[in-house]
Amino acid sequence: xxxxxxxxxxxxxxxxxxxxxxxxxxxGIATGPTINFATACKKNIRECDTLQIGPDRYLDLPxxxxxxxxxxxxxxxxxxxxFITLRDLAPGEEILWDYSTSMDEHYWTMTCLCGSPTCRxxxxxxRLLPPTLQQHYLALGIVLPFIAExxx
Ligand SMILES: [Zn+2]
Numbered sequence: 641x642x643x644x645x646x647x648x649x650x651x652x653x654x655x656x657x658x659x660x661x662x663x664x665x666x667x668g669i670a671t672g673p674t675i676n677f678a679t680a681c682k683k684n685i686r687e688c689d690t691l692q693i694g695p696d697r698y699l700d701l702p703x704x705x706x707x708x709x710x711x712x713x714x715x716x717x718x719x720x721x722x723f724i725t726l727r728d729l730a731p732g733e734e735i736l737w738d739y740s741t742s743m744d745e746h747y748w749t750m751t752c753l754c755g756s757p758t759c760r761x762x763x764x765x766x767r768l769l770p771p772t773l774q775q776h777y778l779a780l781g782i783v784l785p786f787i788a789e790x791x792x
Contacts, residue, residue: 642667644735646704651753654709654734661729670721672699677745692742693721694786710763711736713756717782718742726780740766741777742784 642665643658661667670691675683680690680698689706690698705723708716714737716725723737736754740763749764766774766787777783778791 644668644704646707649709649734650755651709653707654736655704655707657729657731657733657735659731661725663725663727665725666722667716667725667735668705668723670699670701670705670718670723672701674698675700677747691718692745692786693784695744708735708737709754710739710752711754711756712738712752712759713754714738717777717780718784719781720785724782726782737782738777739763740769741782742766742787744787744790 642661644655644667645658646653647656648654674693675690675698676696677698680700683689683700689701691701692698708723715727715729715733716723716735716737718737718741723735729735743763743765744767745765749762752759752761752763760769766783774791778788
C-alpha cells in the first residue's frame with residue numbers, strides 16, 4: 641500500500657498522499673465490525689464515520705480510512721471495499737471520494753462545501769444523483785455492490 645498521512649483538512653482531518661500514487665492503486669481496504677443502522681446512528685449524530693454496505697449493514701471504519709473526506713469531484717473511489725485512486729495523485733493531495741456512491745438509506749443528507757466546480761451542494765443517496773453521474777460512477781465500478789445491483 642502507498643504511503644498516506646493524516647493531516648488537518650478543510651474540515652477536520654483528512655487523509656493525504658505522502659508520495660506520488662498512480663491511478664488505479666489500492667490505498668486501503670474498508671474493514672471493521674459490521675453494525676446495523678440504529679447502532680451507526682448512536683455512534684455519531686450524523687453516522688458519517690460508518691460506511692453503508694447493505695440496506696441495514698454498516699462497517700464501523702477504523703482510522704485512517706474513517707477520516708477520508710467527500711468530494712463531488714473525487715480522485716478516489718470504492719471498488720467493492722477497496723479504496724482505489726481514479727487518477728494520479730501528487731504528494732500532498734487529499735484523498736477524496738464521493739460519499740453518495742455508498743449511500744442508499746433514505747435518511748442522512750449533508751450540505752456539501754467541497755468547493756468543486758461540479759459541487760452538487762448536498763451529499764445524499766445515490767438514487768438522487770443525476771442519471772448521467774450515476775452511469776459515470778457505475779461504469780467506473782465505484783458504486784457499492786448493494787446499490788449497483790439495483791441498476792443492472
Ligand atoms: Zn460538493
